[in-house]
Amino acid sequence: MTRTIWDSSVGKKTVMAVSGLIMLLYLIAHMIGNLKIFFGPAELNHYAHWLRTVGEPFMHYEWTLWLIRVVLVVAVVAHAVSAYQLSRRDIRARPAKYVNKKAGKSFATRTMRWGGIILGLFIVWHILDLTTGTVHPGGYEHLHPYQNIIDTFSTWYGNVIYIVAVVALGFHVRHGLWSAAQTLGAGKATRDRALKIIANGVAFLLTAGFVVVPVAVMTGVVS
Amino acid sequence: MNSSREYADYTTGEPVVDTKAPAGPVAERWDTRRFEAKLVNPANRRKHTVIVVGTGLAGGSAGATLAEQGYHVVQFCYQDSPRRAHSIAAQGGINAAKNYRNDGDSVHRLFYDTVKGGDFRARESNVHRLAQISVEIIDQCVAQGVPFAREYGGLLDTRSFGGVQVSRTFYARGQTGQQLLLGAYQALSRQIAAGNVEMHPRTEMLDVIVVDGRARGIVARDLITGKIETYFADAVVLASGGYGNVFYLSTNAMNSNATAIWRAHRRGAYFANPCFTQIHPTCIPRTGDHQSKLTLMSESLRNDGRIWVPKAKGDDRPANKIPEDERDYYLERIYPSFGNLVPRDIASRAAKNVCDEGRGVGPGGQGVYLDFADAIKRMGKKAVEAKYGNLFDMYARITDEDPYKTPMRIYPAVHYTMGGLWVDYDLQTTVPGLFAIGEANFSDHGANRLGASALMQGLADGYFVLPSTINDYLARNPHHDEISDEHPVVREVLDETADRISRLLAVDGDRTPDSFHRELGELMWEFCGMARTETGLRKALERIPQIREEFWRRIKVPGTGEEFNQSLEKANRIVDYLELAELMCLDALHRAESCGGHFREESQTPDGEAARRDEEFGYAAAWEFTATGEAPALHKEDLVFEYVHPTQRSYA
Amino acid sequence: MKLTLRVWRQQNADAEGAMSTYEVDNISSDMSFLEMLDTLNEELIVKGDDPVAFDHDCREGICGACSLVINGDAHGPERTTTCQLHMRSFKDGDTIDVEPWRAAAFPVVKDLVVDRSSFDRIIQSGGYISAPTGAAPEAHAAPVPKPDADYAFEHAECIGCGACVAACPNGSAMLFTSAKVNHLGVLPQGAPERETRVLDMVAQMDEEGFGGCTLTGECATACPKGIPLPSISAMNKEWLRATRKVSR
Secondary structure, eight states, X not given: OHHHHHHSHHHHHHHHHHHHHHHHHHHHHHHHHHGGGGGOHHHHHHHHHHHHHTTTTTSOTTHHHHHHHHHHHHHHHHHHHHHHHHHHHHHHHOOSOOSSOXXXXXXXXXXHHHHHHHHHHHHXXXXXXXXXXXXXXXXXXXXXXXXXXXHHXXXXXXXXXHHHHHHHHHHHHHHHHHHHHHHTTOOOGGGHHXXXXXXXXXXXHHHHHHHHHXXXXXXXXXX | OOGGGGOTTOXXXXXXXXOSSOOSOGGGHHHHHHHHSOOOOHHHHTTOEEEEEOXXXXXXXXXHHHXXXXXXXXXXXXSSXXXXXXXXXXXXXXXXXXXXXXXXXXXXXXXXXXHHHTTTOSOHHHHHHHHHHHHHHHHHHHHTTOOXXXXXXXXXXXXXXXXXXXXXXXXXXXXXXXXXXXXXXXXXXXXXXXXXXXXXXXXXXXXXEEETTXXXXXXXXXXXXOOEEEEEOSEEEEOOOOXXXXXXXXXXXXXXXXXXXXXXXXXXXXEEOTTOEEEEEEEOOOOSTTOOOOOBOOGGGXXXXXXXXXXXXXXXXOGGGSOGGGEEOHHHHHOTTTGGGSOHHHHHHHHHHHHHTTOXXXXXXXXXXXXXXHHHHHHOHHHHHXXXXXXXXXXXXXXXXXXXXSOEEXXXXXXXXXXXXXXXXXSBOSSTTEEEOGGGBOSSSTTSOOTTOHHHHHXXXXXXXXXXXXXXXXXXXXXXXXXXXXXXXXXXXXXXXXXXXXXXXXXXXXXXXXXXXXXXXXXXXXXXXXXXXXXXXXXXXXXXXXXXXXXXXXXXXXXXXXXXXXXXXXXXXXXXXXXXXXXXXXXHHHOOSOXXXXXXXXXXXXXXXXXXXXXXXXXXXXXXXXXXXXXXXXXXXXXXXXXXXXXXXXXX | OOEEEEEEEOSSTTXXXXXXXXXXXXXXXXXXXXXXXXXXXXXXXXXXXXXXXXXXXXXXXXXXXXXXXXXXXXXOSSSSOGGGOBGXXXXXXXXXXXXXXXXXXXXXXXXXXXXXXXXXXXXXTTXXXXXXXXXXXXXXXXXXXXXXXXXXXXXXXXXXXXHHHHHOTTOBOHHHHHHHHHHHHTSGGGGGGHHHHHHHHHHHHHXXXXXXXXXXXXXXXXXXXXXXTHHHHHHHHHHHHHHHHSOO
C-alpha cells in the first residue's frame, strides 16, 4: 500500500495533504502560544517551560517536544519532497507553452510553489533565530522567548522577513487547506462554498494571529 | 406494365435469393438458424482472424463480442479513437419491445410497426429477429453501465417516437447514441487491453481483397504516414456506416464516407436499394453557402413540440405575433391519430409541401416552426429543460435564438440511408466471407427507418446476429491458404490503390475537393432528394458523369501521399461518391413507385401520399457492378409478406 | 468580417513548428469557427499552399474530435466545443491565435492535430464494466436510484476531447479519468471492479506522462460538457478507498 501511494500522483498529493494538515494543526497551536506574549514575560516564559515538561512524569523532560519536532520534520520533508516530485512531473507534462498565454488561476494557486519555497527558507531562518539563536540579533537567551521575540522584531529585517513569510503562509493555507480537502475526497459541489469559507477563514485568522505579534512590538504595545 | 424495362441504363440479371433464412413460423426462424449454423470449436477460434472496419455501434459491438468469443480481431477506424464513430451523435433513443409500460407492446408489435414503417420494403424474417433481439440489447447495455434515463423508483424510463403508439424508446437524455457507443467502445477497449483486438485508429480502408471468390483482407491507408498496407483475415466485416454524405450537406459526420462499401461493391458485393435515403424532418435550417453540415434536432422533440406554419402565404410576422387561429398545425390536421409523431418520411414531405406552398418561415422560406410554448405552459420550463435541455442549448448556440421564447425553426435534411450492401439473413454479402452490418447493409428498415431503430439495428447486428452467423462461415471454411502481398490478386489491388492516389495527386487542377463535393450534393438534393421525378433523375444521370469527368481534369490535391493529408482523404472519398450517386439516381429512376423515403411525384395518391406499386416493385433491388459509367445489372429479391400484409400506410 | 489568423503550423511530429499569419475576409457571423477555417483552407488549396490540418468530424459537439486552443482558451471563449463556437463571438478586425492542444501526452501529429491515444489507453486500463455479450441479467433486476443514475450520466457525458488536459497548466488528465471512474463507480453494475478500476486507471494516467492535479480548476472551466471540478475529489476518495481495500 505504501508503494501504491508513493508511486502515484494521487498518492503523493495525499501525502502533501496529510503532512500539510499536520503542519497546519501545529501552526494553530503555535499561534495560540504566541499570543501569550500579550500577557507579559512571565506567562510566555512559563509556557515555554511547560512545553518541555508536558507529559511528565510519563515523558522525560523535552521528550514530548522532541517527538513533536520529529513529526514536524517528517511532515516538512514529506511535504517538500512530494511537492518537488509532483512539480517536476507537472512541468514535464507540459513541455511546450502556449504562444497566447492567459492568466486564469487565482493568486494563491499560482503562488503555491513560490510560497512553499519562501516558507521553507523562512523556517530555516526562524529556527536559527529563535530556537538555536544562531542568527539572533540580540543576546539570545534559552527559555526566555519574550525578550528574544522583542529583539527580533526590533530589527527592520526581522519584521520584513516575518511579515512576508506570514502573508505567504496565509495564501498557502488558503489554497492548500481547500486543496487538501479535495485531495482527501471531501470535495462536493454542495460543500464547495463551505470549504472555501473555512479555508479562507483559517488562513485569515492564522495570518492575523501571527502578524499581530511583530506589529505589537513595532508599535510598542509589547516591549 | 413493364416500365422498368424502358430504361436502357441497366440490365436485369438473375433474381437474388436469401438462402440462409429458414422457413417456418417467423418467431422461430432465428432460433432455427442459430441451431443450424455450424459452430467453431472455442479452441480453434484463436486461429481465425476477423477484420472489422468501423467502430460505431455495429462495428464496436461486433469487434468486442467476436473477441470475447475468442476470435482474433483486427479493427479499423479513420477517427483518432474508436470512441468517435458517428453513432455517437444519435440523440433520441433506442427501441425495445420490453413492454415495461404495460401499454400493449410486444415483439410482434415492434416487428409489425417496423415492417409497416418501412413501407413494406423490408424482409419479415430480419425485422422479426431485430424485434426479438431488441429486448436483449437493453439488458446488455444496462449491464455495461449505460446510464439510461430512470424514474424515481429506479426503473428505466421510456418515451414515444414517430410511427408508433406505444412508449418503447429507451434514452439517455439527448445523448443516447453517445452512451450506447461508449458502452461498446468500453467493451472493445477491454478486449484491446486483453490483446484480443488489434486496433488501428486513423487508418482508412481503401479496398477489399477477394481471392478465389472469398474476402481475404483489405487494403488500408495509415492516415498519418500515408502508408498503404494490406491486412489479411478469414473474414471481413464492414461496419462503415451509410452514404448520406453523397448529398454533401447531411447530418452525417464530415468524414463519414462510402468508400468501404463502394469498394466492396466494385469487388462483387451487390448494392441494394441505394435510392432509399431518409430525410429527417427536424434539422436546423441552413444559414448560407458556408454551411458544412446540418445538425439534427432529435425526433424526441416531436413528443412535446408542435409543428406549424402560418395559414397565410408569405406571412412574415414573427412567430409570437401570429395569433392561434392563423396558425396551421398541419401534421395534427392531416394526421389526427399520430399527429406530430408521424413517421419521418411523412413529416419531411409535409414540411416540404407547406414550404413549396410559400408558407415556410425563416430566411428563404425554408423552415417550419417546432413550438414548445404549449409544453412549457403544461409542464413548466423546468421539466422541458430537464427533458430537452441539451438540445435547446445546441439550437440556441447554432442559431443565436432562444427556443424557450421563440419557436425553433426546422427543416428536413439527409440523415440516414436505408439502402446499403445486400446481405442475406446471415448478414453476408454476395461475396463469401464479406459481411456488412449496421447502416452499411440494407436489411431491416425497408424504404423508411423508424426513429430509434438505427441504434437497435446496429447493436443487434454487432452484439448478437453477426457473432452467431459468422461462425457458420468460418466453420465451413476452416483452412485458407496463406496469402501475402506477393499474391497476384493482392498485387493488383495494391497497384490499383496506389495508382488512384497518385492520379489524384497528379491532376494538379484548379478546383478543391469540397467544390466538387458541394456541386454533387446540390445536384443530388435537387433531383434525388425529398421528391423525385423521371425528368429530374434523368437530368442528374446526365450531369453526374460530366462532373466525374471534370473532377479528374480539374481536381487539386495539395501535398503528397506520404503524409497526413486531409485533402487527399476527401478527394479519394469523392471519387466514390461520384460513382455511387449515379447508382442512387438510377435506382430511383427504375423504381417508378413511391415508397417510404423514396417519393416519385408520378406515383402518389389523390391526397398526395406515397403510392406504392407492390405488384411491380415488391422487391429489393440488388445492383451488381460492371464498370464505371457502364450499365449495372439489377437482381431482384422478391419480398414475401406472410405476417404483415401490405396496405396503404395510414397515420391519419 | 475580416480577420487576422495566427495559426500553429507544423509539418509533422518531428518538425519544428511556428505561428503563421493569414488574412481571411467575408466571414459571416453565422459561420462556425471550423467553417471559417474551411474558408481559409479552400483559399490555400487554390493558391497551391498546404491547407491547415485540424481534427473535426461530427460538428455537433459530441464526437470530441475538434481540439483547438483559440486565443489561449481550449475550444475558445465560449463554453462549448470548437465546432459549436460561432464567429459571432468575434469582432471584425480581430486577430485570433489558433494553437493545438499542448501536453506531453498529446504529441502534435500535424499543425493543429494531436495524438490523443493516451486517453484510449486510460480507458483500456479499466474504464469499463466486464459484461460479456449474452451474460447480462434482465435490465430491471437491479434498480438504480434516480440520483445515482443522474450522477452517472453527468460524468458519462465526457466526450474525451482533451480540453481539460489542454487547459491544465500541468497537462493533467484527472478530470477525464475521474469522469469515467465516477460514472461507473456509482452504478451497482460497476461495483465488482470499483477498486481495481480506479487504481489501474490512475496508474495508467501517470504512466502516460500526464501531470498531477493542483486544483487550479482550469479543466472544469474549459470542459465543454461541464464535468464538474468536484469530480476529481470524488475520484481521490475512490482511490483512497481502493488503496485501503485492495492490497497490492
